[in-house]
Amino acid sequence: MIRLLLVLLLLSGPASAEKIVAGLSQTRVSITADFDGSEILIYGAVKRESPAPDGRLDVIITVEGPQTPLIIRKKAQRAGIWINRAQVLIDAAPSFYAVATTGPLSEILSDTDDLRHNITLPRVIRAIGISAEAENAPDFVEALLRIRQNEDRYRVMEGMVQLTEATLFRSDVVLPANLTEGSYKVRLFLVRAGRVVATQERVIGVRKEGLERLIFTSAHDQPLAYAIVSLVLAVAAGWGASAAFRLIRL
Amino acid sequence: MQLYLPIAEVSVDAFLLLGLGGIVGFLSGMFGVGGGFLITPLLFFIGIPPAVAVATGANQVVASSVSGVLAQLKRKAVDFRMGLVLLAGGMAGSASGIWVFALLTRAGQVDLFVQISYVLFLGIIGAMMLQESLRSLLRSRNSHAPVRRSHVHSWVHGLPLKMKFRASGLYISVIPPLLVGAVVGFLAAIMGVGGGFIMVPAMIYLLGMPTKVVIGTSLFQIIFVTAFTTVMHAVTSQTVDMLLAVLLILGGVIGAQIGARVGVRLRAEQLRILLSLLVLAVAGKIALDLLLRPDELFSIMPGVLP
Numbered sequence A: 001m002i003r004l005l006l007v008l009l010l011l012s013g014p015a016s017a018e019k020i021v022a023g024l025s026q027t028r029v030s031i032t033a034d035f036d037g038s039e040i041l042i043y044g045a046v047k048r049e050s051p052a053p054d055g056r057l058d059v060i061i062t063v064e065g066p067q068t069p070l071i072i073r074k075k076a077q078r079a080g081i082w083i084n085r086a087q088v089l090i091d092a093a094p095s096f097y098a099v100a101t102t103g104p105l106s107e108i109l110s111d112t113d114d115l116r117h118n119i120t121l122p123r124v125i126r127a128i129g130i131s132a133e134a135e136n137a138p139d140f141v142e143a144l145l146r147i148r149q150n151e152d153r154y155r156v157m158e159g160m161v162q163l164t165e166a167t168l169f170r171s172d173v174v175l176p177a178n179l180t181e182g183s184y185k186v187r188l189f190l191v192r193a194g195r196v197v198a199t200q201e202r203v204i205g206v207r208k209e210g211l212e213r214l215i216f217t218s219a220h221d222q223p224l225a226y227a228i229v230s231l232v233l234a235v236a237a238g239w240g241a242s243a244a245f246r247l248i249r250l
Numbered sequence B: 001m002q003l004y005l006p007i008a009e010v011s012v013d014a015f016l017l018l019g020l021g022g023i024v025g026f027l028s029g030m031f032g033v034g035g036g037f038l039i040t041p042l043l044f045f046i047g048i049p050p051a052v053a054v055a056t057g058a059n060q061v062v063a064s065s066v067s068g069v070l071a072q073l074k075r076k077a078v079d080f081r082m083g084l085v086l087l088a089g090g091m092a093g094s095a096s097g098i099w100v101f102a103l104l105t106r107a108g109q110v111d112l113f114v115q116i117s118y119v120l121f122l123g124i125i126g127a128m129m130l131q132e133s134l135r136s137l138l139r140s141r142n143s144h145a146p147v148r149r150s151h152v153h154s155w156v157h158g159l160p161l162k163m164k165f166r167a168s169g170l171y172i173s174v175i176p177p178l179l180v181g182a183v184v185g186f187l188a189a190i191m192g193v194g195g196g197f198i199m200v201p202a203m204i205y206l207l208g209m210p211t212k213v214v215i216g217t218s219l220f221q222i223i224f225v226t227a228f229t230t231v232m233h234a235v236t237s238q239t240v241d242m243l244l245a246v247l248l249i250l251g252g253v254i255g256a257q258i259g260a261r262v263g264v265r266l267r268a269e270q271l272r273i274l275l276s277l278l279v280l281a282v283a284g285k286i287a288l289d290l291l292l293r294p295d296e297l298f299s300i301m302p303g304v305l306p
Helices: A002-012 A111-117 A121-126 A137-150 A211-221 A223-248 B014-031 B036-045 B050-073 B080-107 B110-141 B175-191 B196-206 B211-237 B242-265 B268-291
Strands: A018-024 A028-031 A038-048 A057-064 A067-078 A081-094 A097-101 A154-157 A162-164 A168-175 A182-192 A195-208 B002-004 B011-013 B162-165 B170-173 B298-302
Touching (some): A018 A182, A038 A195, A057 A168, A067 A137, A081 A121, A081 A137, A097 A121, A195 A211, A211 B242, B011 B014, B014 B036, B014 B050, B014 B196, B014 B268, B036 B268, B080 B175, B110 B196, B110 B268, B170 B175, B175 B196, B175 B211, B196 B211
Antiparallel strands (some): A057 A182, A067 B298, A162 A168, B002 B011
């Protein structure tokens, strides 16, 4: 037994002097008719084989929703009216992105490690291929960040991870009501003196359930039948209201 | 009460949707317009994605039109024969409209084209109706003024293929209603609406139909046009949100019943003045959106470039 542990320790190598052990309060989010957002507790601990090395210890947690292609358009004035002129295609941008940290990102994370792991919001978007069809594509990416931050889809929560005794950490991430279905990737980074020393990944499955699931799948699998059911519902409701009003003679 | 909409993928207050449906249904029952030109911008406004708003709006209009037609039917205010002739023209127009719409989508500026057509048609029709109904209101107040005959004989009455439309009290050629149906169907497909706001004045001013059968007949043919639109959207882009539609419909059918009853109590001129003001208000709002500098110059759309 001791031998086995020793072998494991040797295999894991010297880079894993500190490791992250993490858990989520839930790994599945069901979108039902009354879904109004969901709060996920992300918690964990730093596991050490040897005494903690020197340098500031920080934890960064990111939650990233499924990626979708987007078109960003910019309006310009032509002959007195505002119309869409330039546009930029973004191959894939996360539908949701939250980054929670123990301190200000600019202080706790070095640029090289941000570049390597794509942690901060501008990095996440820039990491994606942008087919530049407008002259100043960076303006469009900035606009995307601004609009999505206003919509609460993109969030920077600096100082929202609580780290206790450089060992235990926890953070709450609120998933908004306008969630897209798919796998939400949770990444945890242990940062010592600006450098990422350990990472960990978890996945939260977001799925429509019950009536939502039924409507969504039938709309996509049986579009014609779905359309006819929608029409029958509409006609029946129209007739029903008319009949009801005739009965009560308003 | 917040409700998550499965196709639109947003969470919206259920009572807000019931209320929106109710208001649009009320206007629809009162004026004989489907309400598509109101429901679609209103849904944009509360954050429903445009594609879902257009498709689901069409579904809602089916319900409120059925409810409205049944209320009119009791008063024998539906001219089925005229409705079918208009519909025949409408289907042909609608098919060609969908084709032109696809061409414009490929060319890019479809949003702009739709907005400009809204401003143009709503503006012109609203202004014409307002002027005409104000004039007739003044005339009815001033009994000394010469009364215009309800049926003015013009070149329209010299065309062949005459048909008797008993409910409308007309004996005219089928060519003008077919053409009116086709033009309205074409515009309706491009603008993504049922076309009642174009159809109603066209029936009154071009075909000379009596106002009391216009509303029922217009609603009758709108049912089929919007049903067709709903099926097209559901099959091609899966953008009809049934849950959203059911809530809008619940509010809408009740609103339409009340609207039809209020409409009976108002005089025809007053009804037309109100409708024209409403049409002008929507046109003005869209025109302002085009003319004023928007707060956010950028907009995000899902999907890939065509």
